[in-house]
Each structure stands twice: as C-alpha cells, then as structure tokens.
Amino acid sequence: MLSTLKINKCLLKTGTYLRNLHSRLNDFDIEYFCNSQNLKEIEENINRRKGIGDINLVYKLYNKYISSTSEEIKSELESKLISELWKLPNRTHPLVLERNESKLMKYIGEKKTFLHKPLHCQEIVKRLNLVRSDQLGNFSGSKSYYVLGEFANLDRALVQYAVRGLLDNNFDLISVPDIIPRSLVENCGLITAGTRNQIFFLNSNLHQGDMCLSGTAEMALAGMYQNHIFEKKELPIKLAAVSRCYRAETSNLAEERGLYRVHEFTKVEMFLIVTPEQSDTYLEYVRDIQEKIFTPLDLHMQILDMPPHELGAPAYRKYDIEAWLPGRGIYGEISSCSNCTDYQSRRLGIKYREENGEVKFVHTLNGTAAAIPRLLIALTETGQTEKGVIQIPKVLQKYMLGQESIKKQSRIPQLKLMKNKK
Amino acid sequence: MKSALYVVGDKAQHMFVAVQPFIDFEKRLKDKDELERNITRRCTSIDLQKIEKRYYFYKTLEEKKEILEQTKYEINNLYEMVIKETNSDINKINQLKLHKHVVTEELKSLKEYLYSLEENVMISILGLPNDIHELTPEEDQIIHEFMEKPSHRSESHMKIGLNIIKLVENWGCYLRSDASLFELAISNYFQRSLIRSDFIQFQNADFTRSVVVEGCGTDVVNNKEVVTIYEPNTKNEVVEELSRLHLTGSASMYAFMAYFAKNLVYRSQFPLKYFCYGRSYKGLRSNKNLFDLTQESALNVFVASVDDVWVHFKHLTDDIIQIYNNLGYHYRLVYLQPSKLNKSESLRLSIQMFSNHQQEYVEVGNLSLYDTYISERLLFSCLGKEQIFPKLIGVIS
Numbered sequence: 001m002l003s004t005l006k007i008n009k010c011l012l013k014t015g016t017y018l019r020n021l022h023s024r025l026n027d028f029d030i031e032y033f034c035n036s037q038n039l040k041e042i043e044e045n046i047n048r049r050k051g052i053g054d055i056n057l058v059y060k061l062y063n064k065y066i067s068s069t070s071e072e073i074k075s076e077l078e079s080k081l082i083s084e085l086w087k088l089p090n091r092t093h094p095l096v097l098e099r100n101e102s103k104l105m106k107y108i109g110e111k112k113t114f115l116h117k118p119l120h121c122q123e124i125v126k127r128l129n130l131v132r133s134d135q136l137g138n139f140s141g142s143k144s145y146y147v148l149g150e151f152a153n154l155d156r157a158l159v160q161y162a163v164r165g166l167l168d169n170n171f172d173l174i175s176v177p178d179i180i181p182r183s184l185v186e187n188c189g190l191i192t193a194g195t196r197n198q199i200f201f202l203n204s205n206l207h208q209g210d211m212c213l214s215g216t217a218e219m220a221l222a223g224m225y226q227n228h229i230f231e232k233k234e235l236p237i238k239l240a241a242v243s244r245c246y247r248a249e250t251s252n253l254a255e256e257r258g259l260y261r262v263h264e265f266t267k268v269e270m271f272l273i274v275t276p277e278q279s280d281t282y283l284e285y286v287r288d289i290q291e292k293i294f295t296p297l298d299l300h301m302q303i304l305d306m307p308p309h310e311l312g313a314p315a316y317r318k319y320d321i322e323a324w325l326p327g328r329g330i331y332g333e334i335s336s337c338s339n340c341t342d343y344q345s346r347r348l349g350i351k352y353r354e355e356n357g358e359v360k361f362v363h364t365l366n367g368t369a370a371a372i373p374r375l376l377i378a379l380t381e382t383g384q385t386e387k388g389v390i391q392i393p394k395v396l397q398k399y400m401l402g403q404e405s406i407k408k409q410s411r412i413p414q415l416k417l418m419k420n421k422k
Numbered sequence: 423m424k425s426a427l428y429v430v431g432d433k434a435q436h437m438f439v440a441v442q443p444f445i446d447f448e449k450r451l452k453d454k455d456e457l458e459r460n461i462t463r464r465c466t467s468i469d470l471q472k473i474e475k476r477y478y479f480y481k482t483l484e485e486k487k488e489i490l491e492q493t494k495y496e497i498n499n500l501y502e503m504v505i506k507e508t509n510s511d512i513n514k515i516n517q518l519k520l521h522k523h524v525v526t527e528e529l530k531s532l533k534e535y536l537y538s539l540e541e542n543v544m545i546s547i548l549g550l551p552n553d554i555h556e557l558t559p560e561e562d563q564i565i566h567e568f569m570e571k572p573s574h575r576s577e578s579h580m581k582i583g584l585n586i587i588k589l590v591e592n593w594g595c596y597l598r599s600d601a602s603l604f605e606l607a608i609s610n611y612f613q614r615s616l617i618r619s620d621f622i623q624f625q626n627a628d629f630t631r632s633v634v635v636e637g638c639g640t641d642v643v644n645n646k647e648v649v650t651i652y653e654p655n656t657k658n659e660v661v662e663e664l665s666r667l668h669l670t671g672s673a674s675m676y677a678f679m680a681y682f683a684k685n686l687v688y689r690s691q692f693p694l695k696y697f698c699y700g701r702s703y704k705g706l707r708s709n710k711n712l713f714d715l716t717q718e719s720a721l722n723v724f725v726a727s728v729d730d731v732w733v734h735f736k737h738l739t740d741d742i743i744q745i746y747n748n749l750g751y752h753y754r755l756v757y758l759q760p761s762k763l764n765k766s767e768s769l770r771l772s773i774q775m776f777s778n779h780q781q782e783y784v785e786v787g788n789l790s791l792y793d794t795y796i797s798e799r800l801l802f803s804c805l806g807k808e809q810i811f812p813k814l815i816g817v818i819s
Contacts, residue, residue: 132681138440139634140627140680141667147625155625156613156699163606175597175605177717178701179649179669203650203666207706209593213651213669224588224596242606244628244672244701264628401617411622413691418684418801
C-alpha cells in the first residue's frame, strides 16, 4: 500500500506533468529566450526594434519558476512569465538587424512627367466630385468618407483585379469575419491595452465576448487555423481575403489628409502558412506577387527592406512598397509584406507534423495585394491629365466595362447642408 | 423613454443635436381611423388615443407658454418705459417688478415641464409606424414565381458545405474556396447588372451615429441588435447613451441616410438611383449557419424620387425579376402582410428562395417602400421654395 506521502508526491508529479503538457509556456521558445547566453542579443534586438518587453525580467521570472516547489507559486509565476514573454518582439533577420534605416531594394516604373503642376488627390477628387468626406461626423462618425460613382467602380475594379491576380497564383480565397475576439488580435501581435491603440472595440455593456473590429484580414485568417496541426505535405497554405479593415488611429499630418489614413477601408490580403525552411523564400515570393500586381498599374514605385524599428512586434523581416505620389511629391506606402516566422503561430498554436511525426510551429507571412484607398490616391495622382480627368490603367478597364478615364461625376448632386432652425 | 433622434431640454445642453425631425402629427390625425387600422394590422400595441390626448395637452401648454412669453415681453417694455419717466411712480415700478417676477417664474417652471412633456409626446409620435401602402395585403401575397418549387428534401447547407463553410467557436463564419468564389461572382454579377440599368455605385461608410439608425426606424438606445462601438473619450453620459457610433455596414439604408441626412438636393437632380456593395452587420448572432450571421456581404440599392415613386418600385421589381431569372433557380416575390413590415416600411416585396432542407421559404432580399417616412425624420429634402421630402426605396440583396 502506498503511503500518503508517496501518493501526494505522485499527484504532484502528475500535476506538473499535465501542466507542462498543456502549459502555454511550452508555446514559447523557452530554450532561446530563457538562456542566459542569449540575454544580450535579445536585449539588443528589443532596443533596435524600439520594442517593449524586458528580457531580464523574463529570465528572473523563469529562474524563480524552475526553482519553485510550491504548486501555487509556480502557477502564479507561470502566468507572469507568459505575460512577459508575450510582450517580447520577434527576432530580426540578420541582414536587417544592424540597419538604422530602410534599404532601397529596387525601383519599379518611371516617374511620370507632367506638363502641368500635378494636383494633390484631395483636390482632384473634390473637383471631380469623386469622394465626399465633409460634414459627415455627426452622421457616420469622424473621418468617414464616401467614394462616389465611377471612382467607386474603380475601387471595385481594383479588388477584382487583385483577387484575379491571387487566384491565378493558386491562392485560396476566403471570406472572413470582421468582428473578432480581442485575444485573437493580441495573439497576432497587436497591443490592445490603453486608449491610444489602433483597435475599435465593441461596447461591452451591450455585447458580450470581448470582441473588436479586425484591422486586417490577416488576423481572421490566422484565427481560422488556431490550434490546428497541418501535415507537412499540406504546406504551403496560400490564403487570400477581401475584407473591410477598421483602424482607430488618426493622423493630423497634412500629407496624410483625405483618403491616406482613414478609419475604414477595403483591403485584399495574402496570408501564407509555411514550414520554417520555406519562410525566407516565400517572403520573396509574396513580394514578387505584389510586384506583378502593381507593375501593370503604371505607377512608379520603390521597394524598401525595412529596418528593425519599423517591423512592429511580429515581423522578422518586412518589405514596404511605396508609390510615387506626384501631387504630394513624396513616396507613400501602398503595400507591405512580412515574414512573421513563428511569432504568431506560437501564440495561436498553429503547428505542422514533420514526416517523422515531430510537431513544430509553422511560419506565417502576410502581404497586401491591394489597400484600396492608398491605391486610389496613387492612381489618381499618377493618372491625372491636363484636361482634368483621370486615366484608368489598361488592366483595370476590363473590370469597368471598358471605361478609359474618369470625369466629373455630375450625376451625383452637390449637397447643401440645411441650417439649424432656431 | 429615450431617443437619439429627438433630443430636447437639458439633454440638448449636453450634446450636439444633429437633426430635428420633421413631425406633422395633425396631418396624420386627419385620417385617424386609418392610422388606428394601421396599428391594429401591424399588431403593435400603440395607444393612439393616449398619444393624441397628450399631444393636445402639450399644444395647450405650448400656447400658454407663448402667451406668457408675450406677457413677459410686454411687461418688460412697460417697465423700461416707466423707469425712464422722470416722475415715475414707485408703487407702479414695484408692482411691475412683482408682475415680472411672477411671469418669469411661471414661464421657467412651465418650460421645464414642457421639455419632458415635449420629449415624451414627440418620441411617442416618432414611434408611430409608416402609412401602409394600398398594395400591402392582409396576408402574404405571392406576386411572381419563377420555376417550380423543388420537391425533394436535402441535407442542410451546413452539412453540404462542410468543406467550404468553416465555423470558429461562436464568432467566426468563414466561406472557403467555391463558397467565397460564389460570393465574389454573385456580387460582380449584381454590380454589373445594376450599372447596366443606369444605377450609380457608391462605396459608403460602414459606421453610423445613433441618430441615423433611429431615423431609419430602428430603436437604437441600448439595443443589442445594433453593433455598438466603445468610444473611450465621450464627453458625458448623454452623449455616451444617445450619440453612439454603430457598425451598421456600407450596404444599408443607414449608410445612405448618413450621407443625405439634413441635406438638400436640387429637384432637377432627382431621381437618385444608387447602390453599394459591401457589408451589412447585425447584432452579434449565433453564427451557427448562414441564416443567422453577424455579418453579411450585401448589395443595397437606394432610390429617391420626388415624383411618382411607384414607377421606380415597378422598375426595380422588373430588374429583380431579370437578375434572379438569370440565376436559374426557383424563387418567388411576395408582398408581405402588415405584421411583417418594419416600422419604416409601407410596402415590402420579399425575395424568397426555398430551403430544401427546412422545407420553407427564406428571404434572400427585399424591396422596401419607405415613401417620405425616413426622409422626414432625417431631414433629407428637396431644395426649393416648399419643403418637399423625397420618397425613398431601399433594396437589400
């Protein structure tokens, strides 16, 4: 017969075993992050990325955790440790780590020359009655906007064109939810605490479930496969989605006025799930697809390899594509693609099984195939003519019943705001 | 009784009142019997007698207020005159002062009472439903059918679509491969058909403020059926409750009315024939099948006319028949009975397809006649000498 002491020891061991088996701690790369030899490297990475997180605290908590014998204290330490590990940013690609600024990879297309002084998109859309954004705050919220007539047709044409491009490259189109749990947003690497963040939350007095609005389809796509184990032969998974993206951020910068930074917009997004060996190659693949989609739009663009402090928390490496905006005389970001390695998959539990049965975390990548308002700006400022119309790139014309240019939308009335009665 | 559409008194001190709806209750009372029948046919429990009684009481007090204001004005004038006289009678001055004080106090307490009475009466009036169109039948009436109703019973769409519809917990419904391609293709088809029928495309905002939602006839204050956004920096409790931000979706009547609310349009510009393809959001739903989703991709048509709106309703019905016939599936068009109409609808043409699994018809779209009900509430009017409110039609598909 077993003594009580032995039974207790046995239960303790079983409890520890079960906790280790199911602990979310195992989802983090403990071997790397809690190894004293890596502390300097990790600290430097955090500093270079201007990220948050305290690796020394992580290490301290980890040591306390492993030396603790009390189940209760261990459990408390574990929660704290997970919370601190969660804050740490991803590692950084070695080619990028030392850089303080972005590196120009290449130019695409030529800067268009104009016989007239090119106008800012805001001025063009106002003259041609293509967008309304004034006097809407009391009815559809601040910074809202309506895209009108042929400009809305161009908006839809861009979506169809980008989706066609992705379907031709064997992406699987997914229709995604826009209202998602806060935990999913956090697990994708966005901080939701504090008032100055990018997320719209649902009113928790009226709606249960701690839900928020998705800022990008990448979150919902990642959420579709949380706690999923793929077989290696299933990878890579290439997903595409058209979604409405909601961002609470605002900007008062003059160059970001109008459609440049808005609370809601349509975006065609790519999301890839690959093995760790494939992710570097697939980042180039995503970038290549973006080039193939954007080049026929007759824009002048530059591709940048982004420095550590521009990567955010999840990306290991990130390319930005910026289009030349002649009206503003600056390059403006129209797209980006990131390799998030195992940052998101560890937080979401997305894994794959090797041929030998070993289960590992997948790598995830994302890229924008079309962020509609930014593309509308670039196409408007680049396609403007001296006659005051906007030329539509040839590749988009077939999605607009053959239309070649956009003129003033005179069938859409100019509105006159009613005065308040006293 | 709280309203985001009719805000007066102390509440109006705390928030910007975007719209003061146009209300002509006496016009509606001209055919009181019809309004009573309307309420009965819609199976709503509105006590019209009570509203009428309160309304006339309010009118009486309003008149009293005007008399007091006039009296106050005249006493003031008299007082000013008397004190300017060189040999003014001190007794007379004191008497006038006292009189002035009494009238001011009475006016003050009357105004305070009137605010709450006005709020109560006007919100009750705004709660009245739209007039019922003469074509709205006593019971659902099929006006068009295409092909035969399928006779076989099938599995549910969730079982058939096991590989193309993915549910995640109770929040996520994903359409995959052929299902998402279908969504894309059908939206492109509807969009092309409408552009060819001379409709103009809009890409609307997805957010609306409470005033617009209630203006369109949906009760909004603390209504869980409308997705409400948390706003961290609201000015005060009144704003927090009555001027919220909602996610209603771009493909909705709400979005079009947010565009036109409190705006005037030249008569020559009518009719307006617009559409938007985008999202439509309802309150948080079960998301267990495609009939009960929080979010849907939808196409919303908006028509505004100052002339014969019925012509447009008929044209739209023909357009719907043309568009749906081409799909090659059985469907029917049904005028719904009054009890199935929303408060703002005068007539609803329901587009219904047959669920082989549930063995019943399911509404997949509708064509709603609002007449001037919504435009009056949100002050969308025609620019001219007279105040003319456009008649509105909305289609969801």
